[in-house]
Amino acid sequence: MTDETVSVIEIRDPALDGEAIALQVCRGVSQRQTEGAYGPDPSALGPESLRPGRVVSVTDATTGFPGLHEALAGLIARGTLHEPAFVSDAPLVGPLIVAVRRFWNWMSTKWYMRPILSQQSDVNARAIRLISELAQWHELDARRLGQLEARVAELEAHLASLEAEAEL
Amino acid sequence: MKVHQIVYGAMAGDAITTHMLEIDARLRAWGLESDMFAHYVAPEMADRVRPDREYAAFFHEPDDLLIYHYGLYALSVRYFQVTQGRRLLIYHNITPAHYFRGWDRKQELLCDVGRRTLSSLSDCDLALGDSDFNRRELVAAGVPAERTGVLPIFLPQENLEAISTDHNLLDRLRGTGAVNFLTVGRVVPNKALQDVIRIFGVYHRAINSRSRLYVVGSRYLPAYDAALDALVADLGLDEAVVFAGRVSDVALKTYYQAADLYLVASHHEGFCVPLLESMYFGVPILARKAAAIPETLGEAGVLFADLGYEQVAEMAHLLVTDDALRDQVIFKQKERLHELRPEQTEAELRRALSRLGLFSSE
Numbered sequence: 001m002t003d004e005t006v007s008v009i010e011i012r013d014p015a016l017d018g019e020a021i022a023l024q025v026c027r028g029v030s031q032r033q034t035e036g037a038y039g040p041d042p043s044a045l046g047p048e049s050l051r052p053g054r055v056v057s058v059t060d061a062t063t064g065f066p067g068l069h070e071a072l073a074g075l076i077a078r079g080t081l082h083e084p085a086f087v088s089d090a091p092l093v094g095p096l097i098v099a100v101r102r103f104w105n106w107m108s109t110k111w112y113m114r115p116i117l118s119q120q121s122d123v124n125a126r127a128i129r130l131i132s133e134l135a136q137w138h139e140l141d142a143r144r145l146g147q148l149e150a151r152v153a154e155l156e157a158h159l160a161s162l163e164a165e166a167e168l
Numbered sequence: 169m170k171v172h173q174i175v176y177g178a179m180a181g182d183a184i185t186t187h188m189l190e191i192d193a194r195l196r197a198w199g200l201e202s203d204m205f206a207h208y209v210a211p212e213m214a215d216r217v218r219p220d221r222e223y224a225a226f227f228h229e230p231d232d233l234l235i236y237h238y239g240l241y242a243l244s245v246r247y248f249q250v251t252q253g254r255r256l257l258i259y260h261n262i263t264p265a266h267y268f269r270g271w272d273r274k275q276e277l278l279c280d281v282g283r284r285t286l287s288s289l290s291d292c293d294l295a296l297g298d299s300d301f302n303r304r305e306l307v308a309a310g311v312p313a314e315r316t317g318v319l320p321i322f323l324p325q326e327n328l329e330a331i332s333t334d335h336n337l338l339d340r341l342r343g344t345g346a347v348n349f350l351t352v353g354r355v356v357p358n359k360a361l362q363d364v365i366r367i368f369g370v371y372h373r374a375i376n377s378r379s380r381l382y383v384v385g386s387r388y389l390p391a392y393d394a395a396l397d398a399l400v401a402d403l404g405l406d407e408a409v410v411f412a413g414r415v416s417d418v419a420l421k422t423y424y425q426a427a428d429l430y431l432v433a434s435h436h437e438g439f440c441v442p443l444l445e446s447m448y449f450g451v452p453i454l455a456r457k458a459a460a461i462p463e464t465l466g467e468a469g470v471l472f473a474d475l476g477y478e479q480v481a482e483m484a485h486l487l488v489t490d491d492a493l494r495d496q497v498i499f500k501q502k503e504r505l506h507e508l509r510p511e512q513t514e515a516e517l518r519r520a521l522s523r524l525g526l527f528s529s530e
Contacts, residue, residue: 008476009483010457012467013500021486021493028482037374042366042477046399049270049391050362073281077288080246085228125243132277 068135075131079124081117083109170201171526172226174244175237178217179210181417183321183441184237184260189216190322191235194514200526207242220244227251233524238262238289239438241282248289254524257295257311258319261302261438261460262286267358271392275356283309294524298439301460317523319516320508323444334422341426347379347488350427350451352420352442353434355387355396355411360456362399363433363477369403370481376488379408381431384423386414424449428488432456440464444508447501452487452494454480468504470497 009025011018032038043052086101088094109117173192178185188204195202205220206213224247226232232253238245239260248255265280289295290310296319297303303316341348349371351364361383368381387393393411400409412423424430430446432455443464446453453469455461462471470487472480487494521527 008472008474008479010471010473012462012465012471013496014467015496015500016493021483024486025479025482028485029478032374032478032482038370038478039373042369042403045366045402046362047395050395050399052363072277073284073288076241076243076281077246077249077285080243082224082227082250085252135277 068138072128072132072135076128079128080121081124083113083117169231169233170203170226170229171195171233171235172203172205172223173235173237174205174220174223174247176206176240176242176244177208177210178204178206178213179208180212181420184239185213186324186327187258187322188237190324190510190513191517194517198518198527205244207244220247223247223251226253229253233521233526236289236292238282238286241278241285245285245289248292255292255294256520256524257289257292257306259286259295259297259302259306259438261298261305261436263356263358263436267356267436268389271357272389275389294520296520299460299463301463302438317516317520319520320513321439321441321444322510322513323441323448323505323508324510325448325505328421328445328448331417331421333425334418337419337422338426341380341382341422344380345378347376347428348426349379349381349429349431349484350423350446351381351383351385351431351433352423352445353385353432353440355383355385355393356389357392358434358436360433360435361396363456364431365396365399365403365405365409367431367433367477367480367484368409369405370477371484372405372408373403374478375481375485381405381409382412382423382427383410384412384415384420387411420445421449424451427451429454429484431484432461434458434461437461437464443469444505447505450498450502452497453501454484454487464508466504466507468497468501 009018009022011021083105086098086105088097090097173188175184175188178188192202192204204217205223206217207220209217209219223234223244226234227247227250230252232251233256234248234251234253235256235258236245236248237258237260239262241262248257262282263279264283265276268276268279286306286309290306290312292311292315294315294317295303295306295311296317297306298319298321300318303318306316307313349368351359351361353359355361364383365381368379372379372381396411400406412419415423424445427446427449428451430442430451430453432440432442432453434440434456435458437459439460443453443455443461447468453465455465455469455471457471457473465471470483472483487497518527
């Protein structure tokens with residue numbers, strides 16, 4: 001049994017003999033290798049983007065805009081407007097103040113403020129969507145710019161070497 | 169006092185929607201008033217689930233409980249942040265954004281914002297993950313460990329039993345006499361379908377050319393879809409690999425019934441409901457040892473820790489052909505399913521609600 005097989009297959013059921021099964025797997029692989037049954041390495045086939053070991057960056061450094069995603073998250077979280085709740089710490093009259101303010105708020109918001117809140121929330125949602133789209137384009141542009149800069153540096157280095165050769 | 173639940177989308181057959189409906193049923197059985205909201209309400213749910221904007225009427229009810237199902241970034245997360253009653257977060261996991269990098273910018277940003285927003289929800293009264301894997305992500309996002317817990321997804325087995333079989337489809341799938349590999353889920357990069365296809369490709373070429381791989385799940389990332397199609401073509405598997413797309417419950421049940429092996433190579437899963445469905449339908453599972461998959465499987469199924477395409481394909485062959493091995497794996501899977509039965513989840517839910525003071529006598 002190879003160490004490779006042991007590390008690839010894991011059987012946790014105590015009623016099964018994991019080692020014996022791994023040995024069977026190993027024998028099967030060896031036999032088919034001998035027969036030449038496997039053919040080309042499957043990991044070498046298919047588009048480059050699906051090859052094992054493809055490196056993807058997990059940072060947002062490519063944006064050149066530190067904190068962009070956090071700012072966007074904050075904006076989205078605050079996009080919908082809500083009526084405030086009234087509270088009062090005043091002793092005795094506090095509940096009365098709250099009741100009056102709630103009543104006045106109800107009077108004023110029901111017919112006038114709520115439609116405005118709704119309109120503004122809608123505007124906010126649309127603005128957030130637009131900013132999200134722009135942020136995506138910005139990231140793509142930042143990435144393309146990085147590639148172009150690298151290409152220019154490469155060409156400049158090549159040009160310098162050609163000039164050096166010409167001077168010789 | 170009322171209990172409200174909010175999800176992003178409510179639609180029949182969706183795992184999170186089913187989970188919400190099952191919680192709703194328990195709440196009502198326990199004598200609690202309960203209602204449900206969603207940003208997107210599918211027509212078949214319109215009589216049970218309300219548009220989430222209507223939840224605004226309950227912002228100022230300090231005795232109410234809001235259960236927020238978080239598995240996708242949505243503006244309704246703001247409702248959870250501002251509501252004045254008790255707040256229970258159920259975290260279904262959001263895929264790390266880097267899996268979408270290079271494939272789909274919008275999904276990448278949505279996931280990125282979604283995961284970053286998680287930390288702003290950490291002051292909730294209680295946060296539950298579908299799995300301990302998800303619970304640990306909650307802790308990493310800043311939720312104090314003592315305010316976290318685990319509530320597995322409800323899988324109501326009577327619902328699966330009640331679904332009929334598409335006999336025409338079953339005949340088509342079974343009639344060829346081919347060995348059928350199955351994988352279920354959205355066609356997205358974190359599920360590493362390229363590895364599923366490559367493992368199957370090795371099996372098909374070297375072990376059994378009378379075999380099919382059925383990939384059941386919605387395709388909505390054109391770049392990733394095109395790359396997978398190109399891989400299938402390069403491996404010469406055009407006739408053997410079938411992308412079935414999103415299918416009805418009836419068709420899904422039929423695919424499980426016709427399957428000889430369930431193969432999953434995901435790098436990131438918060439729970440993986442198809443594993444439970446495979447257990448229920450008696451399909452042996454061969455799964456990558458990653459994220460929450462080992463936890464959901466427990467001692468059941470067979471894991472592969474790395475690739476190894478030849479070894480994994482050979483293991484698949486054993487699971488298909490060795491009757492004693494296959495029977496024991498299926499038996500163990502049934503045992504695991506029993507451990508995750510709805511009664512257990514119901515007890516966990518009851519305990520969680522007790523922690524929030526809903527059942528003061530417990």
